[in-house]
Amino acid sequence: MYKYDSYDQQMVDTRVEEFRDQVERRIAGKLTEDQFKPLRLMNGLYLQLHAYMLRVAIPYGTLNGKQMRMLAHIARKYDRDYAHFTTRQNIQYNWIKLAETPDLLADLASVEMHAIQTSGNCIRNISSDQYAGAAADEVTDPRPYAELLRQWSSFHPEFSFLPRKFKFAVIASDEDRAAMRLHDIGIQIVRNGDGEIGARFYAGGGMGRTPMIAPLIRDFVPIGELVSYAEAILRVYNRYGRRDNKYKARIKILVHEMGAEEFIKEVEAEFTHLQGQNIDAPAAELERIIAHFEDPAFETGLSDEIDRSDPDFAIWLDQNVHAHKRPGYAIATISLKPVGGIPGDASSAQMDLMADLTEQYSFDECRVTHSQNIVLPHVRKADLYSLWQKLDEAGLASPNLDLISDIIACPGLDYCSLANARSIPVAQKIAKRFADIDRQKELGELKLKISGCINACGHHHAGHIGILGVDRKGTENYQLLLGGSGAEDVSLAKITGPGFTEDGIVDAIETVTDVYVAAREDGERFVDTYRRLGMDPFKEALYG
Amino acid sequence: MDNILRFRDDGASEEPAVTLDSFFDQSNATAVRLEDGEDARQLIPYLDRLAMIEIGFSAFGDGRGYSAARILREHGYTGELRAQGDVLVDQLAFMRRCGFDSFAPEKPINAADAKKALARWEEVYQNAADGRKPIWSKRHE
Ligand code: HEM
Ligand code: SF4
Numbered sequence: 227m228y229k230y231d232s233y234d235q236q237m238v239d240t241r242v243e244e245f246r247d248q249v250e251r252r253i254a255g256k257l258t259e260d261q262f263k264p265l266r267l268m269n270g271l272y273l274q275l276h277a278y279m280l281r282v283a284i285p286y287g288t289l290n291g292k293q294m295r296m297l298a299h300i301a302r303k304y305d306r307d308y309a310h311f312t313t314r315q316n317i318q319y320n321w322i323k324l325a326e327t328p329d330l331l332a333d334l335a336s337v338e339m340h341a342i343q344t345s346g347n348c349i350r351n352i353s354s355d356q357y358a359g360a361a362a363d364e365v366t367d368p369r370p371y372a373e374l375l376r377q378w379s380s381f382h383p384e385f386s387f388l389p390r391k392f393k394f395a396v397i398a399s400d401e402d403r404a405a406m407r408l409h410d411i412g413i414q415i416v417r418n419g420d421g422e423i424g425a426r427f428y429a430g431g432g433m434g435r436t437p438m439i440a441p442l443i444r445d446f447v448p449i450g451e452l453v454s455y456a457e458a459i460l461r462v463y464n465r466y467g468r469r470d471n472k473y474k475a476r477i478k479i480l481v482h483e484m485g486a487e488e489f490i491k492e493v494e495a496e497f498t499h500l501q502g503q504n505i506d507a508p509a510a511e512l513e514r515i516i517a518h519f520e521d522p523a524f525e526t527g528l529s530d531e532i533d534r535s536d537p538d539f540a541i542w543l544d545q546n547v548h549a550h551k552r553p554g555y556a557i558a559t560i561s562l563k564p565v566g567g568i569p570g571d572a573s574s575a576q577m578d579l580m581a582d583l584t585e586q587y588s589f590d591e592c593r594v595t596h597s598q599n600i601v602l603p604h605v606r607k608a609d610l611y612s613l614w615q616k617l618d619e620a621g622l623a624s625p626n627l628d629l630i631s632d633i634i635a636c637p638g639l640d641y642c643s644l645a646n647a648r649s650i651p652v653a654q655k656i657a658k659r660f661a662d663i664d665r666q667k668e669l670g671e672l673k674l675k676i677s678g679c680i681n682a683c684g685h686h687h688a689g690h691i692g693i694l695g696v697d698r699k700g701t702e703n704y705q706l707l708l709g710g711s712g713a714e715d716v717s718l719a720k721i722t723g724p725g726f727t728e729d730g731i732v733d734a735i736e737t738v739t740d741v742y743v744a745a746r747e748d749g750e751r752f753v754d755t756y757r758r759l760g761m762d763p764f765k766e767a768l769y770g
Numbered sequence: 771m772d773n774i775l776r777f778r779d780d781g782a783s784e785e786p787a788v789t790l791d792s793f794f795d796q797s798n799a800t801a802v803r804l805e806d807g808e809d810a811r812q813l814i815p816y817l818d819r820l821a822m823i824e825i826g827f828s829a830f831g832d833g834r835g836y837s838a839a840r841i842l843r844e845h846g847y848t849g850e851l852r853a854q855g856d857v858l859v860d861q862l863a864f865m866r867r868c869g870f871d872s873f874a875p876e877k878p879i880n881a882a883d884a885k886k887a888l889a890r891w892e893e894v895y896q897n898a899a900d901g902r903k904p905i906w907s908k909r910h911e
Binding site: 231233234236237240243244248261264265347377378380381382383384385386387388461464465469499503504505507508510511514 | 809830831832833834836837838840844858860861863864865867868890891892893894895896897898904905906907908909910
């Protein structure tokens with residue numbers, strides 16, 4: 227994985243000093259909250275219902291053991307012994323004291339981590355495929371390109387006051403595990419007919435209150451011009467994106483209002499101009515970065531045999547383990563979705579354990595996924611059983627990857643000042659209702675996603691089943707949506723009809739899954755049956 | 771004019787800046803002011819006769835002026851480029867990188883604070899309008 231050189235280290239260290247200075251000025255009353263707000267937001271510090279919330283960047287979701295252990299340390303020292311992994315492969319702490327944040331950031335910097343641009347109207351942390359470098363279906367590892375973009379976008383002088391926040395995702399396979407087309411810019415690294423690497427650009431996707439799927443903007447940008455093409459898009463957006471209404475300020479609205487064709491014309495003109503401006507690093511720089519992502523020292527001649535005699539292990543193996551590109555290895559997902567737990571939360575002790583397992587079993591690398599789980603990307607098949615035993619002891623072996631209880635949920639009204647309704651208790655009730663693992667497996671792949679308000683942090687638009695918390699005459703109410711997807715079959719979910727109470731929504735989910743089970747044809751997932759039949763039979767069952 | 775921070779050796783332009791509309795009517799003006807939303811590209815044909823371009827920031831969060839500045843520099847403008855309005859100390863370094871070389875903040879900025887803010891970042895990750903060598907270039911020298 228990427229390792230900082232003295233330049234990268236100096237950049238994060240400088241940021242820590244700068245923020246220390248800003249916090250001191252704030253505490254001394256030299257900065258008003260209004261003046262301080264945009265500065266703290268550039269450092270991922272939000273003021274929430276009960277306390278400051280700090281979001282720490284995990285670039286393209288990749289961590290080593292030492293970094294994971296630091297995340298545990300921070301939870302223990304500065305927070306209440308736990309933290310929350312987010313849908314953008316970051317981590318959030320909920321109970322942070324302002325005066326302690328400079329020390330916290332200095333601790334992070336000591337392991338090459340930071341909270342730079344994790345909030346604010348700037349280019350945010352860049353997300354990627356959690357199976358990068360391990361999946362059999364990728365053209366190449368997408369992360370070096372994400373790293374190149376990370377450096378370019380850090381402290382970008384022109385794009386630090388955009389109309390609105392700006393999110394990139396970079397993938398390099400046809401299977402989309404990063405909801406790429408639901409980002410402001412989605413990039414798929416591809417190979418053209420001549421075998422050259424390049425970038426396919428999508429722009430103008432997003433969730434929030436007006437969800438949109440990003441249209442294709444350019445099929446192939448030569449890899450040496452990746453950054454200048456991104457710069458061209460950002461400049462068009464910075465100049466023309468709406469600033470009169472923050473709900474219409476995302477790039478998706480600009481692309482939509484301008485029309486993709488006109489938008490592309492503007493971008494191409496800007497790109498032509500920028501090609502003469504020496505924006506892109508030389509090939510040697512990309513090669514330098516790529517060298518950091520070379521394969522670890524995989525052993526050869528390993529067996530693919532796995533002893534399945536322990537039935538509980540076999541269930542986990544079938545559900546949470548994915549094929550690796552190398553014989554004898556596998557990709558294992560640690561579920562942060564135990565029944566009754568809080569989706570994406572991990573305790574300090576669990577993070578410490580995951581750090582140990584990362585070092586012991588996975589060449590010192592782990593990943594955060596956009597569905598709020600942790601991946602060990604390079605585990606020897608022969609080690610899977612002992613890995614599972616250790617996870618099981620720590621309550622980290624829920625065999626529910628991609629099943630109905632593998633729920634994505636935002637913090638909701640329990641923490642978030644923008645929320646209309648609680649998300650966490652609803653997720654917990656649903657997971658309890660469907661706790662029986664045989665029943666979950668019987669329902670098959672089912673992506674359930676919950677947001678506590680229209681901002682859609684919980685990706686409800688992209689759920690096979692989505693739940694949206696709304697405020698109805700002062701009481702919490704939940705709308706049900708069906709048919710979304712954030713994968714390569716990307717689609718936006720549709721609302722079924724009138725909303726439900728907290729218990730009503732759990733019943734409603736059971737109703738729609740019953741319709742599916744009764745109507746499905748061979749091999750159909752929930753979302754396939756929905757797409758074949760449409761909304762009517764589900765509506766009929768829900769509202770009669 | 772006490773509030774002006776200037777990073778140029780030449781004498782300041784004496785002429786008051788005119789609006790973009792009057793600039794087009796008044797072909798001998800050498801100083802012009804752009805508002806946030808106005809298109810800097812319209813000035814490209816006139817850059818060599820301009821001594822001062824002022825870009826207004828109605829709110830510090832409105833970042834259009836950063837693009838306007840870079841566009842003007844990228845098209846060869848070498849005269850004074852001034853940021854006026856809601857310009858705060860924590861924005862100065864970004865503005866310098868985009869090509870601004872003078873500042874007329876609405877609320878005065880303490881000169882020592884400005885100096886400190888501008889000296890803080892020794893290295894930069896991108897090529898921009900200030901001629902500083904990005905880290906990627908230094909790495910391969
Ligand atoms: C608790 C503090 C949080 C606040 C105040 C907050 C606020 C917001 C707001 C206002 C938006 C809508 C932006 C827009 O549409 O322009 C948004 C979108 C989003 N947030 Fe959050 N959020 C919070 C926590 C989270 C968490 C914990 C996650 C991950 C689990 C998250 C992930 C996202 C994602 C993925 C989007 C959708 C991006 C898009 O619209 O394309 N947020 N958030
Ligand atoms: S979706 Fe709404 S409630 Fe949930 S975290 Fe985002 S802003 Fe808060």
